[in-house]
Amino acid sequence: MPFIPHTDADIAGMLDAIGVDNIDALFDEIPKELRATALDGVPAGLSEMEVTQLLQARARADGEPTCFIGAGAYDHHIPAAVWQIATRGEFYSAYTPYQAEASQGTLQVLYEFQSMMTALTGLDVSNASLYDGASALAEAVLMAVRSNRKVKQPRVLMPRTVHPFYRRTVASIVQHQGVELIEVDFDARSGQTSVEHCEAVADEPFAALVVPQPNVFGVLEDVDALTDWAQARDALVIGVVNPVALALLSPPGDWGQVGADIACGEGQPLGMPLASGGPYLGFLCCKQAFIRQLPGRIAGKTEDLEGKVGYTLTLQAREQHIRRSKATSNICTNQGLLVTAATIHMAILGAEGLERVAAACHANTARLAQQLCAVPGVEPIFSAPAFHERALRLPAPTETVLAALAEQDILGGFDLGREYPELGSALLVCATERRTDPEITAYREALASAVALANAA
Amino acid sequence: MLIHEHSRPGRRASAQAPLETADYGDLPQALRRKRRAALPEVSELQAVRHYTRLSQQNFSIDTHVYPLGSCTMKYNPRACNSLASLPGFLARHPAAPESHSQGIMACLHELQDMLKSVTGMHAVSLAPAAGAQGELAGVMMIRAYHDARGDHGRREMLVPDAAHGTNPASAIMAGFTVREVPTGSNGDVDIAALRAAVGPQTAGIMLTNPSTVGVFDRNIQAIAKSVHEAGGLLYYDGANLNAILGKVRPGDMGFDVIHMNLHKTFSTPHGGGGPGAGPVGVSKRLEPYLPIPVVIKGDDKRYHWLDEDDRPESIGRLTAFGGNMGILLRAYIYARMLGAEGMRRVSEFATLNANYLQARLREAGFQLAYPERRASHEFIVTLKKEAKELGVNTMDVAKRLLDYGYHAPTTYFPLLVPECLLIEPTETEPKEALDGFVEAMIRIRAEAESDPETVKQAPHSLPLRRLDDVRAARQLDVAWKPAADNA
Ligand SMILES: Cc1ncc(COP(=O)(O)O)c(C=O)c1O
Numbered sequence: 046m047p048f049i050p051h052t053d054a055d056i057a058g059m060l061d062a063i064g065v066d067n068i069d070a071l072f073d074e075i076p077k078e079l080r081a082t083a084l085d086g087v088p089a090g091l092s093e094m095e096v097t098q099l100l101q102a103r104a105r106a107d108g109e110p111t112c113f114i115g116a117g118a119y120d121h122h123i124p125a126a127v128w129q130i131a132t133r134g135e136f137y138s139a140y141t142p143y144q145a146e147a148s149q150g151t152l153q154v155l156y157e158f159q160s161m162m163t164a165l166t167g168l169d170v171s172n173a174s175l176y177d178g179a180s181a182l183a184e185a186v187l188m189a190v191r192s193n194r195k196v197k198q199p200r201v202l203m204p205r206t207v208h209p210f211y212r213r214t215v216a217s218i219v220q221h222q223g224v225e226l227i228e229v230d231f232d233a234r235s236g237q238t239s240v241e242h243c244e245a246v247a248d249e250p251f252a253a254l255v256v257p258q259p260n261v262f263g264v265l266e267d268v269d270a271l272t273d274w275a276q277a278r279d280a281l282v283i284g285v286v287n288p289v290a291l292a293l294l295s296p297p298g299d300w301g302q303v304g305a306d307i308a309c310g311e312g313q314p315l316g317m318p319l320a321s322g323g324p325y326l327g328f329l330c331c332k333q334a335f336i337r338q339l340p341g342r343i344a345g346k347t348e349d350l351e352g353k354v355g356y357t358l359t360l361q362a363r364e365q366h367i368r369r370s371k372a373t374s375n376i377c378t379n380q381g382l383l384v385t386a387a388t389i390h391m392a393i394l395g396a397e398g399l400e401r402v403a404a405a406c407h408a409n410t411a412r413l414a415q416q417l418c419a420v421p422g423v424e425p426i427f428s429a430p431a432f433h434e435r436a437l438r439l440p441a442p443t444e445t446v447l448a449a450l451a452e453q454d455i456l457g458g459f460d461l462g463r464e465y466p467e468l469g470s471a472l473l474v475c476a477t478e479r480r481t482d483p484e485i486t487a488y489r490e491a492l493a494s495a496v497a498l499a500n501a502a
Numbered sequence: 503m504l505i506h507e508h509s510r511p512g513r514r515a516s517a518q519a520p521l522e523t524a525d526y527g528d529l530p531q532a533l534r535r536k537r538r539a540a541l542p543e544v545s546e547l548q549a550v551r552h553y554t555r556l557s558q559q560n561f562s563i564d565t566h567v568y569p570l571g572s573c574t575m576k577y578n579p580r581a582c583n584s585l586a587s588l589p590g591f592l593a594r595h596p597a598a599p600e601s602h603s604q605g606i607m608a609c610l611h612e613l614q615d616m617l618k619s620v621t622g623m624h625a626v627s628l629a630p631a632a633g634a635q636g637e638l639a640g641v642m643m644i645r646a647y648h649d650a651r652g653d654h655g656r657r658e659m660l661v662p663d664a665a666h667g668t669n670p671a672s673a674i675m676a677g678f679t680v681r682e683v684p685t686g687s688n689g690d691v692d693i694a695a696l697r698a699a700v701g702p703q704t705a706g707i708m709l710t711n712p713s714t715v716g717v718f719d720r721n722i723q724a725i726a727k728s729v730h731e732a733g734g735l736l737y738y739d740g741a742n743l744n745a746i747l748g749k750v751r752p753g754d755m756g757f758d759v760i761h762m763n764l765h766k767t768f769s770t771p772h773g774g775g776g777p778g779a780g781p782v783g784v785s786k787r788l789e790p791y792l793p794i795p796v797v798i799k800g801d802d803k804r805y806h807w808l809d810e811d812d813r814p815e816s817i818g819r820l821t822a823f824g825g826n827m828g829i830l831l832r833a834y835i836y837a838r839m840l841g842a843e844g845m846r847r848v849s850e851f852a853t854l855n856a857n858y859l860q861a862r863l864r865e866a867g868f869q870l871a872y873p874e875r876r877a878s879h880e881f882i883v884t885l886k887k888e889a890k891e892l893g894v895n896t897m898d899v900a901k902r903l904l905d906y907g908y909h910a911p912t913t914y915f916p917l918l919v920p921e922c923l924l925i926e927p928t929e930t931e932p933k934e935a936l937d938g939f940v941e942a943m944i945r946i947r948a949e950a951e952s953d954p955e956t957v958k959q960a961p962h963s964l965p966l967r968r969l970d971d972v973r974a975a976r977q978l979d980v981a982w983k984p985a986a987d988n989a
Contacts, residue, residue, distance in 0.1 A: 047844045048577050048769075049851045050932040059858040059933060062865075068850045071857050072749055074718045074876050079750045086619025090841025093581045100835060104590030106605030107598070114595045117822055124518045126550050128587075134564025135557035138578050140772035143570075143912075145969045146961050147904045150560035151774035154553070157505055160982040164539040170980050173775070176631035179822035210822040213810065217793070217818025218638070221645065221677030265533050293526055295535055311822070321606055322596030322823025323631070324777035336978070342775060347974035350959065350967040359974040365634070365667035366915065370680045375671035378632040378765065382773025385553075392505050392549040396538040398519035408524035430530055451599050459597055478520050 047090060108454055111484050113413070115434045115475025116261070116459035117178065117208050118322065119314045121289070121402060122479055124393045127316045131386040141342070141381070145357040146349075151381065152356035155344035158388040162328050164396075165291045166284070166308040167298025169333040172341035174326045174380040178285070178311025179214035181327030182207075182255070184340050184374055185283045185309040186215055188331070189253035190224055191373075192306075192338045195279040200251040202275075204229040204238040206260035207285060209464040227251065233467070236264035236427030236436065240274045247278065256305065257285040258294060262461075262473065263410070263434025264427050265294070272301030284308040288315050288328070289406070290432050292399035297330075307331045316390030317383055326380035326387060337363060340374030405478035406433040409485070413476040416489040420496060426471060433477070436461060439470040441499035446472070449495035455488055457495075505542045505552050506982050515546040540984040559965055560774070561909045567935045569859075571880045571912035571924025572666065572714055574744045574766035576852075579839065582770065582832040591831060596823035600806060606831070607805035611797045613834040614781075620845060621740070621760055622753025623783030627792040629825045633741060636761025636780030637672035637708070642817040643759055643784060643791040644706045644735045645676055650815070656734065660699055660707040662691050664715050664916040669708045669739060678705055685918055689717040689872040693724055700732035710739040711755065712746065712878030714916045715871065716856070716924065726756030735759065735788075743767040744928070745853060745879035748846035758785045767848075768833035779829040790815040795824045851929035852879035855936060859927050862940045867947075871919045880926035882919050889921045894950040894957045896921045901968060902949070902960035906942035 051059075056068070065071060072080065091099065112120045131137070135150060142148030142155075155173040162171035175181040190199045203212055203226045216226060230242050243254065254275035258268050272282045282305040284297035297305035312326035313319075331339055337360065345359030365372040394402065414435040417423050422440025439446055443460045450457040461471035476485060544552070561568065568575035594606060614626040630636035641659060648656045659673035662683045670680045683699055686692040691709070707729050712718045719725065729736055738752040738760035744767045752760045764770050765778035772778075784792060794816045796808045807824075810816060840848065856877040863883055864870055871882035889895045900910030900923070912924040927936055950957045961967065 046847050046851075047839050048579060048930050049847055050930065051851060051854070055933040056854070059854055063854075063857045063861045065857075068854050071850075071853045071876055072718075074720055075746070075750050076720065076723060079723075079754050081622070081749065081751050081754060084619050084748050084842040084845060086615045087837065087842040087845060090844045091838050093579075093839065096581065096835055096838050097585060099838070100585040100588060100609075103605035103609055104588035106608075107590050107594055107602050109590070109593065110598070110602050112593070112595050112598075114597050116597055118596050120593070120595070122518075124515070124546070126546060130550060130553045130557065132583060133554070133557045135560040135562045136774055137583070137771045138563035138568075138575075139560045139774045140568070140570060140573055140575060141775040144561070144900065144904060144910050145971075146901065146964045146966050147561035147566075147909055148559075148774075149964075149966060150556040150558065153504070153556055153559075154774070156980070156982070159980055160504070160506065161539075161541055163981040163983075164541055167539075176635065176777075176826075177821040177823070180631070180635075180820065208822065210819060213819045214822060217642075217820060218675070220818075221642070222675065223677075265530070268533065291535070291539070293529060293535060295533055296539070299536065318592035318828075319595045320592050321594045321598075321603075321827035322825070323821065324826040324828050325823075336980075343980055345974040346979040347970050347977075349969050353966055355966045355969045357969045357971055357974050359971070359978070359980065365671035367667070368671075369667045370670035370674045372667065372671045375634040375638060375668045375675055376632070377634045377666075377668050378763075378772075378778040379776040380773075381775025382771060382777060385774060388505075389549060389553050392542050392544060392552070393515045393518050393546055394541075395514060395543050396541040397514060397543075398516075399541070400538070401519040401521075401523050404524040404526045405520040407526050407529070411528070430528060430533075432529065447599065448601075451601050454602075456595060456598055456602070 110454040110456045112456045113458050113474050113476060113488060114456050116473055117311060118319050120319055120477045120479055121314055123316050126393060127386050127389045130389055131382060136385050142358060149355060152344050154385050154388050156346060156356045158384045159344060161391045162330055165288055165296060166330045167296030168308055168330040170336050171328060171330040172339050172343050174384045175329055175341050175376060176380060177323060177325045177327045179211040181309040181329050182211050182285055183215040183218035185307050185329055186219055186224060187222060188338045189281045189283055189307055192335045193252040193281050196250045196252045198250050198252060199223050200225045200227060202227050202229050202243060202251050202254045204255060206231045206238050207255055207257045208261045235429040236262045237266050237429050240270055243274060251280050253281040253283055255283045255285060259290055259432040262427055262436040263431035264429045265432060268300045272305055276301060281306040286310045288312060289399060289403050292396060292403040312387050315387040317386060324380055324383055326383040338373060341376055341379060402478050409476035409478060409480050410435060413474060413485050416485055417492055420489060420493045426468060434473055434475045437472050437474060439472055441496045443470045443472050445499040446495045449498055450491055453491050455491050504982055505544060508544050508548050508552060509542040511543060513543045513545060566907060566909050567931060567939060568909040569911050569925050569927045570909060571926040572741055574926060574928055576769055576928035577930040578769050578771045579836060582835045585835050586828050586831040604805055607797050609831055609834045611799055611805055613830055614797060616837050617762060617781055617783060620747060621783045622751030623760060624786045625789040625792060626781055626783045627796050628781045628830050629793040629820050630780035630782055631821050631826050632776060632778035633761055633763040633780040634668040634672055635820055636782050637668055638675050639782050639793045639817060639820060640737050640759045640761055641673050641676040643788050646791040646817055647788055648705060655702055656705040658703040659705050663918050664713055665708060665710060666714060689715045689875055690719045690721050691725060693721050696725060697728050700728055700734060704732050704734035706735040706737055708737040708739060710742055712742045716878050716881040717872055717875045718878055722755050741766060742878060745849055747849040749849050759788055764829060764833040769836045770829045770832040777826045777829050779826045779833060791817050793817055793820050848929050855927040855929060855931055856880055859925060859936045863943060866940060866944050871922060880924055883923045883925060884919055885921040888950060892950040892954055894954050896923055898957045898960060899946055902946045902957045903942060904961045905963045908939055908942055
């Protein structure tokens, strides 16, 4: 019996103590007519060896392509120590630190994570994670609407330069909470959200403006101007940021005259493998004034009976297990293990290491874009400075080109045309620090033949 | 000591980042960071030692019995982690084309099928990232269903008072109002109160069965009938699926939509708070509303994703990339190792362990909240009497259990039972571990009689004594700041 330790003698003794003849009798409160027996869709069990063989074959089936896709998930190097420690049973198999005295490891990690995220974002406080970057943005939007004391209209300006999957996630999560999401267009030349574009849709008061940095095209927004503009209209500013980019870029807390109010984003670049999209972690930071509206767990410092420093979950009156229908969010289980990995990752790399990673990605992507633009007809779409991703226009249908590249085990990028039809045949490419010069050259050559092939067809 | 306190300016784990800093001079000065973030500067050894030591300050399943009710803290097989971490799985980008995804998609598709089979539901989406997100998806589907029929008056969600806090919170997020339904003194939903509560405003009911008080609601068919007749739908909170795996299926009980917590029933790790996975299952009439993505097997025998274009009525996307895939893989691996027979054993032995522990504690004189009932995979002891007579409350006993090497059961939940301990031993604990727990409970009660201060001041043997939660909230300190910032 997999993972069940009972011997026949144990079973007999236990049934005897309960006072029943067999295990089936323990289910006698379930109406008979409901009791099912067959599990037709579940095959017979496998040994660990058999399941290993099956999974190895499945993992191999997906090949080992070279990845030039970014678009919200990035192929960074992860120090070996990160997951060796994060998967220690004491972290891996613990749960939410409800019993603080028996969970100081997890609680201190949460406190350190919060400290590191506030340092990166330049804001005062951080929670201990949400599900992912997109759901964190949804929570940020809801939080901003609740927090804005001056503007009561639940209206939020959402630039189209925010990742389309994030916008869709926000739209689904907030759809029944009366929040109006107003799209802001971008400048077709620069790829930026300009103040003018915001003005164009801001006839009526709005509670918050979302500012992505970098935006989905990799393009850097003029965060200072946008922040000042929105705050002058009594709106809160929500930054959506990449934590690795923050090693080089101005943190949300420094944007404009007084800083963005809330920052959120995807923690995946901090030590999480791509892993098909998750588990990752959503982070959410804010100014001190909004902490009571911050959803999710928060670890706080305190003392024990003898005055020794320790950590515990705090401000729990925001949460569903205390406040139920009046909670800031329904979140309970979060992404704790990923927080542990991110914390170890940041500790090992430090600010300078992260800076090196960010700089290497940036330089690699610049090299990649330059090489790819050597292919006739391939050109950059936007003129504004960009970080570690580039939008390129292709002289052939993106889908055809990507399929041809995939046949050569090159994942060429993210097809922007589907989400932004006005851009035509458009591809978003990314080369993290892991991409080598030979890989970049191979991509250029493969792209040249893929384009030629597509155009010949 | 914090990792920040090990930091010294200029110290680095230099092998772990690119060896040189590449040029980024093209980034406009105005958009750049003015000073480095105050992250710790430590060597790799310091980091490894620090986090290894921190790990040792945790109780966990791998180190301690962890009978945390409602959380199903069973053994997390190591194979699930190592196989989900095969390089091919870890390296796959979420936007990789289907040509490079057939392996993982096969696993996900088979997982969907197995979950359909064990729950009796018509279709499954693996998208929700945890139970609470599954709940949100579920009640949003209920709303979409009513709205699609033009039935816009159904804005009230019924939630039993014993329900987990996420239930009412999720209902509110989906734009419902919440009406509480009381639990009867026998632990079942008060059926008369339920009948009085249903009406044309009823969107549905969110029910946990076996419930959070550790019993199987014997009136489930009557509840289903009453809610359905009023035009509402039934939502099943699958947090307690471990108790009934292979024995009875939510679909057969009459539920229209359910979530499962794979981090409970399917033994994926709890990770110090998460991640989880909260797939949802639905009956046929709700299938169009399932959150995306969903994996299908085409006539071409290949696997395909269904997204917004294929499912225009979907409630939509809940995370950017379709959920906690690595957790879904772990659940898949676990399910394949168990097989149908193994799954049935899970519920049988989880139930056997709970009922044995319940019988032993009763025999030792502890008061059960529902003494007339069978335990499901968990049960409630109330320490009302001890609190009144000995002045030692549930929290004190919970803390003292830590001294004896047991993680405490869930305390003060559900809220309707005073001084409660919700105890869930799970099927992976051997009999000796349960006997040891009973022994510890008996000794703690003896201490409470002879020397109550020992219990009230517990724990004594952990690195820290009892922590001051009030101070944490009053003198809020939630992030370390460098000295210069504090000045
Ligand atoms: C009964 C019940 N319902 C719902 C949940 C919420 O699930 P999750 O924590 O995965 O969001 C829990 C878990 O903690 C639970 O015990």
